[in-house]
Amino acid sequence: MFPGAHGITPAVRSFIEKGDIRRFTMSQNDRLVRYLSSGRTISAREARSRFGIRNLRARVNDLRNEGFCVYTNRGETTTYRMGRPSRAIVAAAYQTAGSRIFGGN
Numbered sequence: 001m002f003p004g005a006h007g008i009t010p011a012v013r014s015f016i017e018k019g020d021i022r023r024f025t026m027s028q029n030d031r032l033v034r035y036l037s038s039g040r041t042i043s044a045r046e047a048r049s050r051f052g053i054r055n056l057r058a059r060v061n062d063l064r065n066e067g068f069c070v071y072t073n074r075g076e077t078t079t080y081r082m083g084r085p086s087r088a089i090v091a092a093a094y095q096t097a098g099s100r101i102f103g104g105n
Helices: 010-018 028-036 044-051 056-065 087-102
Strands: 070-073 079-082
Touching: 028 044, 028 056, 028 079, 044 056, 056 070
Parallel strands: none
Antiparallel strands: 070 079
């Protein structure tokens, strides 16, 4: 299972398990994961108005570094969506980084 499965990052999961969710304020990254994992896309303008995210590209980079598969859709406006990596993407990652990317030595 990848980090943040089911749209909840490990930090949020630990608060929920301890019953402290009432005292927890979700981070921008947590809110973004929850939003994107519901199948929606988001633009920089929308991220700013919904979540107060001023630098969406930085937040998306954070999510990718945590192991989330976030796709960039370039068009008139750049949007982001979350998805599962295709076999081609997994194969390219394996070819580039070797088995260490998948937990090997």
